[in-house]
Amino acid sequence: MALIDTHCHAYVSAFDADRDAVLRQAFDAGVDRLLLPNIDADSVDALLALSQAHPDRCLPMMGLHPCHVDADWETHCAPILEALDAHPCIAVGEIGMDLFRGRQTREHQIAAFHAQIGWALERDLPVVLHVREAFEDTFAVLDQYTDTALRGVFHCFTGGRAEAEKVAGYGSFCFGLGGVTTFKNGGLDQVVPHLPKDRILLETDSPYLAPVPHRGKRNEPAYTALVAQRVADLLERPLAEVAILTTANAERLFRLPAFTPAAP
Numbered sequence: 001m002a003l004i005d006t007h008c009h010a011y012v013s014a015f016d017a018d019r020d021a022v023l024r025q026a027f028d029a030g031v032d033r034l035l036l037p038n039i040d041a042d043s044v045d046a047l048l049a050l051s052q053a054h055p056d057r058c059l060p061m062m063g064l065h066p067c068h069v070d071a072d073w074e075t076h077c078a079p080i081l082e083a084l085d086a087h088p089c090i091a092v093g094e095i096g097m098d099l100f101r102g103r104q105t106r107e108h109q110i111a112a113f114h115a116q117i118g119w120a121l122e123r124d125l126p127v128v129l130h131v132r133e134a135f136e137d138t139f140a141v142l143d144q145y146t147d148t149a150l151r152g153v154f155h156c157f158t159g160g161r162a163e164a165e166k167v168a169g170y171g172s173f174c175f176g177l178g179g180v181t182t183f184k185n186g187g188l189d190q191v192v193p194h195l196p197k198d199r200i201l202l203e204t205d206s207p208y209l210a211p212v213p214h215r216g217k218r219n220e221p222a223y224t225a226l227v228a229q230r231v232a233d234l235l236e237r238p239l240a241e242v243a244i245l246t247t248a249n250a251e252r253l254f255r256l257p258a259f260t261p262a263a264p
């Protein structure tokens with residue numbers, strides 16, 4: 001079984017004590033590749049160090065997370081943009097809109113979102129979207145790009161049927177499914193069976209949002225396998241089929257070569 005954790009912050013300090021063991025467990029669980037979304041200017045170096053240590057397995061993405069957008073967002077973006085062009089980044093992310101903690105930075109978030117969508121379009125890269133309590137603003141932004149080649153993924157998709165239909169209507173966006181699919185109160189059991197099968201990606205968002213039975217503890221990329229099993233149960237399909245499907249979907253969106261492990 002070959003899985004891809006399409007959203008994993010394995011470079012953050014929560015893994016400093018045992019990162020090699022965490023990666024080994026992921027690889028042993030069949031999680032061949034980890035896609036690494038950036039957070040802010042301070043996280044760039046650690047992210048690049050991890051991707052350079054495992055260039056075929058840990059693939060870098062670059063962007064400014066909406067929770068770290070403020071009036072100085074253009075300053076924060078400078079080293080991120082530099083890294084985007086200096087390294088083999090496979091996407092612009094994570095970017096988007098987050099109004100969970102209030103609307104004070106809303107206008108800056110919208111401006112930073114547009115700017116980073118521009119980065120993606122100029123480079124023909126997908127965008128990895130973080131959307132929290134902000135579907136309305138996010139859709140208002142994306143509606144302005146329907147005549148472009150913009151493509152991407154709604155990471156940790158937590159919308160309902162209406163939001164899923166809107167996303168599916170864009171035609172070029174995927175749904176990132178993670179630990180929330182395993183939560184009893186997550187609501188996704190009503191949504192996942194209706195998603196277009198060729199748009200489903202697996203992710204963990206490690207170290208956050210661990211799936212059941214690890215909920216509340218540190219999440220790890222190996223748990224992609226638990227998410228895969230849950231998605232298989234919701235789709236009423238065999239696990240192996242979901243693995244093949246979601247890996248193919250990720251390879252298509254991010255234009256990844258098929259994975260062949262390096263000789264030992």
Ligand SMILES: [Zn+2]
Binds near residue numbers: 094205
């Ligand atoms: Zn994330």
